[in-house]
Amino acid sequence: MSVAPQERGKGAPQERGKRAPQERGKVVPQGRTLLPVVVHAPRGVGHLRGDESFPDAARGALADTQLRRNLGHATATIRDKRAKVVGEVDDWEALRTAGKAIKDHTMARLPELLTQLEANVTAAGGVVHWARDATEANQIVTRLVAETGSREVVKVKSMATQEIALNEALADAGIEAFETDLAELIVQLGDDKPSHILVPAIHKNRAEIRELFARTLPGVDPELTDDPAALAGAARQHLRERFLTAKVGISGANFAVADTGTLSVVESEGNGRMCLTLPETLITVMGIEKLVPTWQDLEVFLQLLPRSSTGERMNPYTSLWTGVHEGDGPQSFHLVLLDNGRTAVLADEAGRETLNCIRCSACLNVCPVYERAGGHAYGSVYPGPIGAILSPQLTGIEDNASLPYASTLCGACYEVCPVKIDIPSILVHLRAEHVEAQRETRRVPTAEAISMAAASWTMADASRWEKAQTASRAGRLLGRRRDKDAGRIRSLPGPLAAWTAARDAPRPPAETFRQWWARDRGADT
Amino acid sequence: MTAAVPGRDIARETVLTRIRDALGPDPVVPEVSRDYVTGSDLEPDAVVERFAERVDDYRATVHRTGHAELPATLAALITASGAGRVGVPVGLDYAWLTELPDDLEVVRDQPTYDTAALDTLELVVTASTVGIAETGTIVLDASPDQGRRALTLVPDHHICIITTDQIVHTVPEALPRLDPTRPLTMISGPSATSDIELDRVEGVHGPRTLHVIIVTD
Ligand code: SF4
Numbered sequence: 001m002s003v004a005p006q007e008r009g010k011g012a013p014q015e016r017g018k019r020a021p022q023e024r025g026k027v028v029p030q031g032r033t034l035l036p037v038v039v040h041a042p043r044g045v046g047h048l049r050g051d052e053s054f055p056d057a058a059r060g061a062l063a064d065t066q067l068r069r070n071l072g073h074a075t076a077t078i079r080d081k082r083a084k085v086v087g088e089v090d091d092w093e094a095l096r097t098a099g100k101a102i103k104d105h106t107m108a109r110l111p112e113l114l115t116q117l118e119a120n121v122t123a124a125g126g127v128v129h130w131a132r133d134a135t136e137a138n139q140i141v142t143r144l145v146a147e148t149g150s151r152e153v154v155k156v157k158s159m160a161t162q163e164i165a166l167n168e169a170l171a172d173a174g175i176e177a178f179e180t181d182l183a184e185l186i187v188q189l190g191d192d193k194p195s196h197i198l199v200p201a202i203h204k205n206r207a208e209i210r211e212l213f214a215r216t217l218p219g220v221d222p223e224l225t226d227d228p229a230a231l232a233g234a235a236r237q238h239l240r241e242r243f244l245t246a247k248v249g250i251s252g253a254n255f256a257v258a259d260t261g262t263l264s265v266v267e268s269e270g271n272g273r274m275c276l277t278l279p280e281t282l283i284t285v286m287g288i289e290k291l292v293p294t295w296q297d298l299e300v301f302l303q304l305l306p307r308s309s310t311g312e313r314m315n316p317y318t319s320l321w322t323g324v325h326e327g328d329g330p331q332s333f334h335l336v337l338l339d340n341g342r343t344a345v346l347a348d349e350a351g352r353e354t355l356n357c358i359r360c361s362a363c364l365n366v367c368p369v370y371e372r373a374g375g376h377a378y379g380s381v382y383p384g385p386i387g388a389i390l391s392p393q394l395t396g397i398e399d400n401a402s403l404p405y406a407s408t409l410c411g412a413c414y415e416v417c418p419v420k421i422d423i424p425s426i427l428v429h430l431r432a433e434h435v436e437a438q439r440e441t442r443r444v445p446t447a448e449a450i451s452m453a454a455a456s457w458t459m460a461d462a463s464r465w466e467k468a469q470t471a472s473r474a475g476r477l478l479g480r481r482r483d484k485d486a487g488r489i490r491s492l493p494g495p496l497a498a499w500t501a502a503r504d505a506p507r508p509p510a511e512t513f514r515q516w517w518a519r520d521r522g523a524d525t
Numbered sequence: 526m527t528a529a530v531p532g533r534d535i536a537r538e539t540v541l542t543r544i545r546d547a548l549g550p551d552p553v554v555p556e557v558s559r560d561y562v563t564g565s566d567l568e569p570d571a572v573v574e575r576f577a578e579r580v581d582d583y584r585a586t587v588h589r590t591g592h593a594e595l596p597a598t599l600a601a602l603i604t605a606s607g608a609g610r611v612g613v614p615v616g617l618d619y620a621w622l623t624e625l626p627d628d629l630e631v632v633r634d635q636p637t638y639d640t641a642a643l644d645t646l647e648l649v650v651t652a653s654t655v656g657i658a659e660t661g662t663i664v665l666d667a668s669p670d671q672g673r674r675a676l677t678l679v680p681d682h683h684i685c686i687i688t689t690d691q692i693v694h695t696v697p698e699a700l701p702r703l704d705p706t707r708p709l710t711m712i713s714g715p716s717a718t719s720d721i722e723l724d725r726v727e728g729v730h731g732p733r734t735l736h737v738i739i740v741t742d
Contacts, residue, residue: 039543074723081723094561101557108552110544124706130537182729183720199720206721228721232729239730244640244679260705270678270716270731277674278640288540295705299697300561302711306660310719313579314660317731318711319674325708327636328673339540347547 038348039132040396041341046134046164047193048341048395050379054402058377067374070205075365081311082362082416089307098300100420103356106293107346113258114337117291120261124323126333133340138169140336141250141283145175148281148332150247154239156265156272157181158252159197159359160285160338162381166250177250178242180271182235189216195375195383197361198309203374206231232269239271249275249330253286254358255301256335259294262322263335266305268315276319282330288337289346289355301358304418308360341394350429354389356419361386363413363423369406378403385413389426397434404430565694572658572694577739579661583714584727585735591742596624599650599684602736603629606682608647614676616669617652621686634676643679649732650684651677654709656692657699661714663687663737664699666707674708683732685712688740 041048050057061067086092106113118128131137145153153170155161155177167177179188186201187194190212194200201209210226217238224234251272255264263284265272276282292301306315324333345355364370364384375383380391380400388407392400404427413423565572577587590598599621603611610630613622622631632646652670653663663685665671677683693699703709716731727733 038547070722078719078723091561098557098559098561101555104555105557108548108554110548111541114541114544129533130540132536132539136532136536180730181720182718186720199723201720202723209721228718228724228726229728231721232718232726236729243730244644257705262705268716269718269720269729271729273674273678273710274730277678288544296697296700297557299563299700300559303561303696310725312583312713312725314657314662314711314713316583316712316714316717318709320705320709320711322706322708325667328667328708329675337540339543343540343543343547346544 038344039339039341040344040399041163041394042133042135043395043399045138045169046340047162047381048379048391049399050377052379054373054377054379054406057379058373058406061374061377062372064374066205067203068372070203071371071374073205074199074202075371078311078365082308082365083311085307085311085313089303095300095303096418096420099304099358099418100353100356102292102297102300103419104353106291107289107352107355109293110288110346113291113293114288116258117256117261118337120259121263121323121333121335122261124261126261126323126335129334129336131336131338131340134164134338137164137285137336137338137340138166141166141285142169142173142175144281144283144334145170145248146173148248150175150281152176152178152246153248153250153283154178154180154242154246154275154279155184156249156251156267156275157184157200158250158285159381160252160287161250162194164285164338164340166285178239178246180239180243180269180275181267182232182269182271185235185239186212189213193376194381196364197359197382197384197386199361203376243271243274243278246275246279248281248283249279251275251282251284253284253290254305255298256286256291257293257295257298258291260322262295262320264298264318264320266302266309266315266318268310268317270317273317273319276321277329279330281332281334283334283336285336285338288339288342305358305360308358308362308416308418344396345390345393348393351389351393351426353419353421354386354393354426356421357386357390358419359386360418362416362418366412366416368408368410368412373406378406385423385427386421389421389423389430392430392434397430397437401434404428404434561697562695563697565698567658567694569689573689573692573739573741575694576656576658576661576692579658580656580663580714580737581661583661583717585661585714585737588736588738589741590738592740595686595738595740596621598738599686600624600626602684602738603648603650606648606734608682610645610647612643612646612649612672612676612680614651614670614672616671617650618670621650634672640675640679643675646680648682648684649677649680651686653685653687653691655699655702656687657696657711658692658694660696662699663712664703665710665712666704667709668707674710677710678731681732682734682736684736684738686738686740689742692739 121128129140131140170177179185183199183201186204186209196202206226206228209231210224213220213234214224217234220234224230251265253263254266265276306312324331346352363386367385370384378387380387382390388403392403407427409424411424581587588598604626612632612634614634651672654666655664665677667673715727715733715735716729717725717727718729719725
């Protein structure tokens, strides 16, 4: 809950004294130090906010048995694959520890490392742009594409460009963006929304994809079967000409290396290589948190990411490039560094490690809530456990108030996270922040506020948290009762007593999402 | 600082100021302890064995041959593929190509060849920079014997030649051997996707067939 105290007058001149509605500047009582002005991702642009709250959005998914079957099958497949390839790495825990440390280290030195990256990219022939928010990033990219004279671009799947709704901004300027990742293509053809970080079309099964291709791909073989290899072949045929003639490519970045100026895209299909290599101009949009300090640091993340993400020892293709390479690939390279609320996340010490995320999606695949509710229910392009902590911090808690409750706090996400982000603790922290924000408006401390503050205190300390986890595991055993009280724990020992005094604590992993939701947030569904 | 784009400097200063404000005056910079494995516990032969096994695991086809037999092995593979037009990078060792059939068209890549020209190639033969046994990975760095990136991307069939001294066991052993100023491509099997029901299927946009020849002496 602690936001780093900041001395008066440190804000940038154009920010000081004026606070847009989306700026979460906290009320500063007389005599206290001024908190930094934090600027969230602006409203009205991008895909970080849903149209309805999580419980409302989840209701449809929960009723859709086909969707639940698709998700159940896909997440079970990937969980098994991941477990197998992680199991064969003896030093996995040491790699996770190093991954976390490198990212923590990066955040602490962010200004210096970003300027180092900028200098190295520039020296290698690239041009670096800075974007305060989604609107500015979209303007920069639109202008850069317009300057090439091209009316179309090919895109590699990128969370950052989805976040800022770049395709829509380009369309407004009369520029067509072609998604080339198979799952993104499926989403784009179906006028659908992504529902998973790695596989945006995870909610569709092969029969549904076959039907979509048969209906939307021009000149597709009417005999097309739902064999995944045949479907992949149809996508290859559809996009081939587009790749070979594209003048502008747009990508995200998995990693940027500060001390060399190198950028990296990790992928499978080769659509990334096509977009990064064949066009004359390449524009990469990257969140300011995506960098690592040194070339050596890649040795950690190139081990952690593929195994956590697709459950492979290594993904088929990783491209690494540094500025412009003479006679090889795009001769014009632009890097857009995006804030869009990331500095607001950084300002909260308790939530800061959210920025360590390498978007592997392992936490989605193990999450019982994600498996039942699906990705669309989270509203934002970032679904699952990571979305439940990232989206509210990027937008400010008031714009995604229900997301921190979209979890059973079972801890599975934390166990699989390759950079050890303590998602359950951050969820509890955000719940407390939400309650606090409500209390500030109402001026009356609610029972929920008091109990959540106690829970937050527990989660803030490792040993207390472990004790509480042990207690909740015991609770799970207690909870195996066939009576009407099954699924409820009447009281927890120690510091959690205050929480359970006000309400029954969730019985973490074995509870169904529906039961939990009805009880935990039943009041406002 | 690069091109004077209006607003660029304001955006830059604003973002950097926001970050400094967020971190406070004295952020703690944690040390990074590298307690993970950085070397190898395998004998050189075992490293090559592991490499062959893991490359094969991802549906690339592995062949082993001595230097002396390499031209014949290559000729046999190309003939079997049925390809009539084969691309090679400018710096590929001529000696490797001495036994190719006479009617085969061998095209040495040139900077003037555009993407459409590369698309007429049915197969490409290159050398490589580093192999990583643990993950079944080959790294290309666009040296003269490997060619620019498009050359190994557009043709549908890639035959890649690697010598045993280029093969290391682990990822941490590989990175110091790579030059970040070069464009690098790490390849682990033919192109694939997991986008349909999260199951891996080989063969999307990159080369759908990958052959790796390990030169054993
Ligand atoms: S929070 Fe961790 S597990 Fe989830 S996507 Fe990010 S890195 Fe992966």
